[in-house]
Amino acid sequence: xxxxxxxxxxxxxxxxxxxxxxxxxxxxxxxxxxxxxxxxxxxxxxxxxxxxxxxxxxxxxxxxxxxxxxxxxxxxxxxxxxxxxxxxxxxxxxxxxxxxxxxxxxxxxxxxxxxxxxxxxxxxxxxxxxxxxxxxxxxxxxxxxxxxxxxxxxxxxxxxxxxxxxxxxxxxxxxxxxxxxxxxxxxxxxxxxxxxxxxxxxxxxxxxxxxxxxxxxxxxxxxxxxxxxxxxxxxxxxxxxxxxxxxxxxxxxxxxxxxx
Numbered sequence: 042x043x044x045x046x047x048x049x050x051x052x053x054x055x056x057x058x059x060x061x062x063x064x065x066x067x068x069x070x071x072x073x074x075x076x077x078x079x080x081x082x083x084x085x086x087x088x089x090x091x092x093x094x095x096x097x098x099x100x101x102x103x104x105x106x107x108x109x110x111x112x113x114x115x116x117x118x119x120x121x122x123x124x125x126x127x128x129x130x131x132x133x134x135x136x137x138x139x140x141x142x143x144x145x146x147x148x149x150x151x152x153x154x155x156x157x158x159x160x161x162x163x164x165x166x167x168x169x170x171x172x173x174x175x176x177x178x179x180x181x182x183x184x185x186x187x188x189x190x191x192x193x194x195x196x197x198x199x200x201x202x203x204x205x206x207x208x209x210x211x212x213x214x215x216x217x218x219x220x221x222x223x224x225x226x227x228x229x230x231x232x233x234x235x236x237x238x239x240x241x242x243x244x245x246x247x248x249x250x251x252x253x254x255x256x257x258x259x260x261x262x263x264x265x266x267x268x269x270x271x272x273x274x275x276x277x278x279x280x281x282x283x284x285x286x287x288x289x290x291x292x293x294x295x296x297x298x299x300x301x
Contacts, residue, residue: 048226058216065209
């Protein structure tokens with residue numbers, strides 16, 4: 042039982058350390074991903090410079106057949122037209138997608154919940170969202186900010202209480218040591234279970250042997266008792282039986298003689 046209690050205490054700690062190790066690994070990989078993203082950003086900057094160089098080359102090419110300012114103006118006008126077209130298409134798509142939250146699904150869920158609670162008495166008009174005043178909006182915002190501050194303070198207090206966070210190396214070493222400990226405890230529990238199983242088997246075998254011996258003893262005793270009883274009955278009742286048969290035969294003979 043002591044090993045089981047120890048395992049029940051170690052397993053949650055092991056899981057917590059595994060989660061902390063996973064967070065540390067994700068943080069390390071996130072930093073590597075950030076560095077890779079920065080390198081890609083630098084590459085995009087050079088790509089933009091390449092595009093600028095190509096544009097300049099195009100303007101200089103047009104400058105051979107027209108004034109340079111007119112060539113630059115034509116290229117700028119082309120870019121302006123493309124910008125307006127792309128901006129208009131993006132604005133229309135964004136306006137069509139707003140609001141981002143799934144209004145229809147949320148409305149359907151609220152309707153289903155209300156129908157489940159009130160049934161046919163539910164008034165659909167109550168589902169229309171009522172506009173809130175600026176004071177209410179500010180109060181809700183202040184409440185959210187206060188809640189976030191309380192959560193942050195609790196987190197900081199817990200961090201101070203638990204001490205500095207272990208490093209990834211410490212977590213790896215600690216989880217490895219605890220894993221070895223759990224393996225040893227598992228082997229101990231299995232060994233104890235095997236010993237109990239063997240003892241149970243031996244006890245059952247001994248019980249079966251004792252039951253068989255008792256059954257044999259009862260059978261032999263019954264046989265001996267039966268034999269003795271038969272012999273005793275023969276010794277006691279055989280003479281009486283002979284006497285009764287003789288008496289009966291004598292009575293029958295006398296009756297026959299009397300009748301004659």
